[in-house]
Amino acid sequence: MKRKVAAIDGSGRGLCIEEEVPDLGAGEVLVEVRASLISPGTELGGAKKMRAEPDPARKPRPFGYTNAGVVAEVGAGVEQYRPGQRVACMGGGYALHADWAVVPQNLCVPVPDGVGFDAAAAVHLAATGLHAVRRTAPLYGENGLVVGLGIVGQFAAQFAQLSGCHILGVDHYARRREMALSTGIEAVVDAGSEDPVERAGAFTAGYGMDFGIVAFGGEASDAFEGIYRSLKQAPDTHRMGRIVLVGGARVTHGFGSALGNVDVRSAARTGPGYHDEDYERGRDYPRVFVEWPTQRNLAECLRAMAAGKLQVEPLYTHRFSLDQVAAAVDVLVENPAEALGVLFKP
Numbered sequence: 001m002k003r004k005v006a007a008i009d010g011s012g013r014g015l016c017i018e019e020e021v022p023d024l025g026a027g028e029v030l031v032e033v034r035a036s037l038i039s040p041g042t043e044l045g046g047a048k049k050m051r052a053e054p055d056p057a058r059k060p061r062p063f064g065y066t067n068a069g070v071v072a073e074v075g076a077g078v079e080q081y082r083p084g085q086r087v088a089c090m091g092g093g094y095a096l097h098a099d100w101a102v103v104p105q106n107l108c109v110p111v112p113d114g115v116g117f118d119a120a121a122a123v124h125l126a127a128t129g130l131h132a133v134r135r136t137a138p139l140y141g142e143n144g145l146v147v148g149l150g151i152v153g154q155f156a157a158q159f160a161q162l163s164g165c166h167i168l169g170v171d172h173y174a175r176r177r178e179m180a181l182s183t184g185i186e187a188v189v190d191a192g193s194e195d196p197v198e199r200a201g202a203f204t205a206g207y208g209m210d211f212g213i214v215a216f217g218g219e220a221s222d223a224f225e226g227i228y229r230s231l232k233q234a235p236d237t238h239r240m241g242r243i244v245l246v247g248g249a250r251v252t253h254g255f256g257s258a259l260g261n262v263d264v265r266s267a268a269r270t271g272p273g274y275h276d277e278d279y280e281r282g283r284d285y286p287r288v289f290v291e292w293p294t295q296r297n298l299a300e301c302l303r304a305m306a307a308g309k310l311q312v313e314p315l316y317t318h319r320f321s322l323d324q325v326a327a328a329v330d331v332l333v334e335n336p337a338e339a340l341g342v343l344f345k346p
Contacts, residue, residue, distance in 0.1 A: 006097035006325040006344060008043075010058030012050030014329030016322050017060050022102045026076040027281025029105055031089055034117040036067035036097045038342045039125055040332045041150055041217050041247060047333050064097035064344075066090050066124030068117045077282055078105050086111040088302060090124035090270065090294075091280070099322060099346035104280035106273065109298040112306040118319075118343055119305050119312040122151070124270060126301035126310065127294065129155030132213055132246040132267035133163060134292060140164030142210035145200055145230055147223040149176040149188070151341060152246060153215030154315055155301075157185050160213075162309055168203045170196050170223075173337045175317075183311035200230035208232035210241050217248035224251045231262060270294045316341035 001021045009015055024030050038044070043063045068088040071081045081087060089095040091107040111120045129152045136144065142165045146157040149171035157167045157180060169180045169188045177188040187203055189196045200209050212227030214220050224243065231241035238260035245251065246267040253259060273279040273294040285293050304310035317339050320328040331339045 001100070003098050003100040004322045004346070005062045006064060006322060006328075007060035007062045008047060008050075008329065009060045010050065010056055011054035012047035012333070014325035014327075015060060016325045017062070019062075021100045024073060024075045024102055025281075027078060027105050028075040028102050029071050029078060029081050029087070029108055030073040031067075031069040031087060031101045031103055031108070032072050033067045033069040033099055033101050033346050035069070035121040036064055036095070036344045036346070037121045037125065037151075038097070038328065038332060038344070039065065039151065040336070040340070040342070044329060044332055045217060045248075047329060051333070062096050062098070065092040065095050066121060067095045067097070067101060068111060068120035068123070069101070072100075080105055081108065081110070086117070086120075088120040088123035088298065090127070090298065091274070095124065097322065097325070097344045104277075105282055106280050106284070106295045109295060109302060112302055115302055115305045118316065120302060121343060122155075122312050122315075122341070123298050123301055125151045126155045126312070127270040127297040128152050128246060128267075129215075130159050130297050130301055131269065131271045131292075132156045132215070132244055133159040134271075135244045135265045135267040136160070136211040136213065136242050138163040138165050138211070142166070143200075143204040143207065144168070145170065145196065145209050145212040145227055147171075147191075147196070147212065147214050147227060148216030149173075149180050150216060151315060153213070154180060154183065155310070156213050156215055156246065158183055158310055161185065162304065166203070168196075168200060170226075175338055176340060179314055179340065182314045196226050197229045208241070212241070212243050214243070214245045214249045214251075215247060218250065220245070220249035221252045224249075224253055228253070228259070228262065234261075271297045316343060318342045319345055322346050
């Protein structure tokens, strides 16, 4: 059976290709995809450079890692799902922008009543934001700074507030700041014209930030330094708090006395289990030791959507068919100030 798949060619342009649907293996499910969401940073981060320095010999590369659809068939050993069941799926190389996908069962999760395919398609990025917030170890009433209001940053800010924290979001793009406010984030800062450190002092009534999240990739030393200077300061002048980095951020900063008593933490993807093939295909971790593996984080994201707590639709700006891959890639690469959540509707 053939399927349509979104791909990026050697010139950084999107195109729709046709290929065979992978064979259904043990512990996997075949999904008829109804919606998929582009992750602009991870999936298209190199597209702009490729447009400036094209490589005509490079073969088109399928992309995508978060989608939702209906189970069509299950492989050997799959007992969690049945044909006709609605599921949200994740995973690079699995949950592609395609009309059919073969996905390991523990990288899928049932979609609850009241959650549409469009919202459920955000599950991988939502779980990435949730895991980042878990890494901050939030306490009710704490103050947090989220720098970068892309999709993951938006979800991280929402989950931090759902944990009872007060969140100040920072971004250069006005539309992203407006989106954050529309989903209930308490306050935002224009990174291009305002001083986040000064705003953080006023926002926290002088207490200082308890934690910060760097929610974008690339060079992030300035953002890291801004979070550091926003954190609580002890009488001995040392800063205290936690800084979490999610995504491919690069930071140069001194440690020891130059950083004070600040915990720097990395948040890797969606939580334990992703990229463990045995886990992905059905073997669970001991729940008493691994409380929040990937599949449980996925389920919590959908549960929050079903309860009306996690706002997804306000983050969507465009919808395209798979045949319109070129336009979808163009709008994200060429117009990031106006495009954020871009969906494919196979």
